[in-house]
Amino acid sequence: MSDVWTLLLHLEGPMQxxxxxxxxxxxxxxxxxxxxxxxxxxxxAMGIARDDPLSRFNSIRMGIRVDKxxxxxxxxxxxxxxxxxxxxxKDTVVSLRDYLADAxxxxxxxxxxxxxxxxxxxDLKSPCWTLFLGRKAFPLTVPPLKPxxxxxxxxxxxxxxxxxxxxxxxxxxxxxxxxxxxxxxxFDKRNFMPRTTNTRFIKEIAP
Numbered sequence: 001m002s003d004v005w006t007l008l009l010h011l012e013g014p015m016q017x018x019x020x021x022x023x024x025x026x027x028x029x030x031x032x033x034x035x036x037x038x039x040x041x042x043x044x045a046m047g048i049a050r051d052d053p054l055s056r057f058n059s060i061r062m063g064i065r066v067d068k069x070x071x072x073x074x075x076x077x078x079x080x081x082x083x084x085x086x087x088x089x090k091d092t093v094v095s096l097r098d099y100l101a102d103a104x105x106x107x108x109x110x111x112x113x114x115x116x117x118x119x120x121x122x123d124l125k126s127p128c129w130t131l132f133l134g135r136k137a138f139p140l141t142v143p144p145l146k147p148x149x150x151x152x153x154x155x156x157x158x159x160x161x162x163x164x165x166x167x168x169x170x171x172x173x174x175x176x177x178x179x180x181x182x183x184x185x186x187f188d189k190r191n192f193m194p195r196t197t198n199t200r201f202i203k204e205i206a207p
């Protein structure tokens with residue numbers, strides 16, 4: 001019997017946005033789902049409020065396989081009569097919002113807590129609140145799980161480092177080469193801590 005389990009989610013939609021450095025009038029997007037974005041999706045499915053503790057997810061190690069790279073697009077939004085920060089006269093504000101078009105991802109959630117993964121799977125199949133891909137205006141094309149999907153034995157590497165074609169795989173790793181400040185501690189207070197990842201590649205094998 002395995003001591004570690006992995007649940008695979010399918011995230012696909014015409015538009016996705018996974019911001020982690022957004023500030024004021026510019027909303028960016030990463031090239032793949034952030035940890036905060038995925039945990040936010042799970043919280044919506046489980047009916048977990050923004051001010052609820054998130055420590056229950058600390059045992060989860062996350063990985064992402066980029067099944068189809070998205071193309072970054074940009075929207076321009078104009079807001080009228082916005083009061084300035086100092087409370088003075090109103091102004092017109094133009095904001096920039098990036099998003100990924102036509103991307104497809106497989107997200108792996110690895111944990112020794114099989115019951116937690118089973119609960120996440122059950123709630124994603126019958127979510128409490130509407131699921132979206134980073135922004136409320138960006139719905140999923142298909143559900144993240146099929147009715148038959150369950151946690152599988154083995155680590156992230158056993159399940160994500162498979163597939164056809166050239167694909168990136170991003171795996172959480174304490175000694176990783178890349179640091180991203182997107183591990184959510186509290187959504188209401190917007191508290192996050194850094195996490196480190198490594199990137200590996202699945203190379204297409206010529207016939």
